Amino acid sequence: MGRWEPNARGRLEQAAMELFIERGFEQTTVAEIAGRAGLTERTFFRHFADKREVLFWGQDALRELLVSGVAAAPESAAPIDAVAAALEAAGAVLQERREYARRRQAVIAADTGLRERELIKLASLASALADALRRRGVTDPAASLTAEAGIAVFKIAFERWVSGTGQPDLPQLIRESLGELRAVTAGG
Amino acid sequence: MGRWEPNARGRLEQAAMELFIERGFEQTTVAEIAGRAGLTERTFFRHFADKREVLFWGQDALRELLVSGVAAAPESAAPIDAVAAALEAAGAVLQERREYARRRQAVIAADTGLRERELIKLASLASALADALRRRGVTDPAASLTAEAGIAVFKIAFERWVSGTGQPDLPQLIRESLGELRAVTAGG
16 A cells, blocks of 8 residues: 555645635645645555544544543433533533634635535534433433524634634633523523 | 327326326336326426426425415514414415325435435525515525524424324414424423
């Protein structure tokens, strides 16, 4: 499988993001990404199934963070508090890559197909959260509603975070957005 | 453009739904739909852009119902109550076509691409609701959060309605699901 390229993955990701921003996602080819990174197409395909995966490979890790966060919440925690703890823990991890998240969001916002893929990712995260709640004994419709509410909070906190100055940080914006959701659903 | 076919649209829709259920969405061709309806492909394409549109043409009407429902709510109504009124009004219209909705849901559940399209439809409805709230002077993030919460309620009420016996009716399930959302976000 050729020699091991130290950090090839990181170089490919950076080259891809630069090209997506300069030319747009559709207009960028894998050959160009590999060329910009000083690597071959073959090396690209050892790391990513296609150019879209450069933007979505983190989805599995995010799902795992959310699911393990819900599982780790104290037994006594209400479902919404278990979800909030999981979202804040994931938010703290994402916080470390704000500049990457900001650029990724710009690429996605510019392409209809990527915006749709991002919606499907969020729905898949909601589904994973609902499953994690069911494993805590939460019944439906509470499990689905809590999961959907959590993802709505996450989506809106994330949008505020990437479009803002970086302060407040993402975990804080998640807490604030959940507070806002409570206020609006109460009819305040 | 040929002679006017009374009820051609309804016949095409019925033929398409039958075939989608019998063979699956992917395996059904426009030629087969037209044949089953006793019409030509040309007539099909006067009514629908493609076979997927048979399942999604109602989206614009649903969006209009939701947007006009929010606009018509009393000035004093809280945002969530304006959204709830709009959802219940739309629910009352959908209630009249429960058997169609049930079959449509079965077709969509069986096809990944259609499930994704349905998620995108729901996101577009959330976006339209948020815009309608902003036109009432609701600021963000309250407008987005209220709209997302409303669509989560609608989605879950709809799933309960199509998978259940038809009782309670959809407007009632929307009210119940909103009550559940209030309970779960309150941390109860």
